[in-house]
Amino acid sequence: MAIIDIVKHQTADGELCYKFESDDLRMGTQLVVHPAQTAFFVKGGAVCDEFTAGTYKLDTENIPILNKIINLPFGSDSPFQAEVWFVNQTAKLNLPWGTPHPIQIEDPRYHIIVPVRAHGQYGIRVTNPRVFIETLIGSTGSFSSDQIEQFYKGRIISALNTLLAQQIVINGVSILDINTLLLSMSDSINEQLNQLLGKYGVSIIDFAIMSITFPQNDESVIKLKNAKDLAARLNITGRDVYQMERSFNVLEAAANNQGAGGQMMGLGVGLGAGVGVGNAVGNIAGQYMNTNPSQVPPIPQSTPLYYLAINGQQVSNLTVENIAAYIAKGVANASTLAWTVGMPSWLPIAQIPALASLA
Structure with missing residues (x-):
């Protein structure tokens, strides 16, 4: 191959490193290193002399490390072989x-x-x-x-x-x-x-x-979203109100359970839960436990008693008139959560037909 007299490279856009296409050089070859470039001579896998931006005429003085390997006589223009690598330092x-x-x-x-x-x-x-x-x-x-x-x-x-x-x-x-x-x-x-x-x-x-x-x-993502929804619910209503709601759900399931054995077990659980959430519901469960187990008495039909969640606390055994008085005093409002037996979950007062007119 022909001896190269000038070695330079214009860095392409985004290029980080470039190996010059020929390694056939000679003493006296001109090396041009552009700004933001560093050039290296490499021989036998070893990185030798380093050049920053500038123009250089190669001789034994400015490539001392490479010259130790090729061992050319001082002042000669002898050919030699070495790789020239250009490193681009722009981002x-x-x-x-x-x-x-x-x-x-x-x-x-x-x-x-x-x-x-x-x-x-x-x-x-x-x-x-x-x-x-x-x-x-x-x-x-x-x-x-x-x-x-x-x-x-x-x-x-x-x-x-x-x-x-x-x-x-x-x-x-x-x-x-x-x-x-x-x-x-x-x-x-x-x-x-x-x-x-x-x-x-x-x-x-x-x-x-x-x-x-x-x-x-994904099943795990669905579980994660459900966990977040539950945490938000507890944060809004309070843990005590949430536990009370779960207890009501147990009582509701017990009341709807069919079969004497199933009803006995369901309302047995309901009795324990009812004591915690209100005497009215607890009395129904207790009344059942003293009754002939082969006959399931109907839950008495009477004016419904409501439960309100106010400031994170349960207020129990409220009639419609009691709730109207609470609203009049500003203690409760249309968004206050309420529940009574037969409701599947707590709802704002404004969403309960029997109470909506009060708000």
């Missing part, structure tokens, strides 16, 4: 990333394991050209820009599985709400990735998590 931005497989993460609030995926983008810049080129030379004989990108993306993704899980646990926020913390999580992971990738001579720039997703129809 390559807007590189996409994504977790190829779901990451199994335990929700830190509700302790349900959910498969999550994440994607975003990042930038990469060479901050230590010598370490960077030594990493590449030690790995393979040549690198395309795409190969270099995949080399570092693989290391980023492998680290992300652990870092994402750590961030979710550290923040203590449910996976259902984690997208509200993407910015702070991105900054923290950016810092940790730079610590991990510093040994390769590169820095991560503007690492961003754009979204964290999970399959909406």
Whole structure:
């Protein structure tokens, strides 16, 4: 091949590293290194002399390390062979990333394991050209820009599985709400990735998590949503009111249970629950327990007594007139939750036909 008289390379957009197409050089060859570039001579896999931006005429004085290997006489223009690698130190931005497989993460609030995926983008810049080129030379004989990108993306993704899980646990926020913390999580992971990738001579720039997703129809996600709904319900009505409602459900099921044996067992449970939620319901259950078990007495029909949830507390055995008085005094209003025997769940006063006119 012809001897090369000038060695230079105009970096392509987004290119991090380039190996000059010929290694047939001679003393006196001109080397041109553009701004934001660093050039290296490589011989036999060893990184030798380094050149920053400028124009150089090669001689035995400015390539001392390489000259020890090729051992050319001083002042000669003898040909020699050596690779010339150009490293670009401008940033390559807007590189996409994504977790190829779901990451199994335990929700830190509700302790349900959910498969999550994440994607975003990042930038990469060479901050230590010598370490960077030594990493590449030690790995393979040549690198395309795409190969270099995949080399570092693989290391980023492998680290992300652990870092994402750590961030979710550290923040203590449910996976259902984690997208509200993407910015702070991105900054923290950016810092940790730079610590991990510093040994390769590169820095991560503007690492961003754009979204964290999970399959909406996955059984674990459905459980997680139900757990969140229950927590919200308890927060609104209070735990005591929620437990009272569950007790009423037990009594309601007992009252509707068919068969003497089933009714005895159901109302036996109802008796215990009724004592906790109101004497009226408890008396019905107790009245049944003293009756001929072969005959199930009907629940007496009378003016219904209501229960209100006011300031997180149960107010029991209220007539319609009592509730009207509460509303008049401002103690209750249209949105106050109420319940009576026969209702499947608590409802606002405004949604109960017998009480709606009061509000």
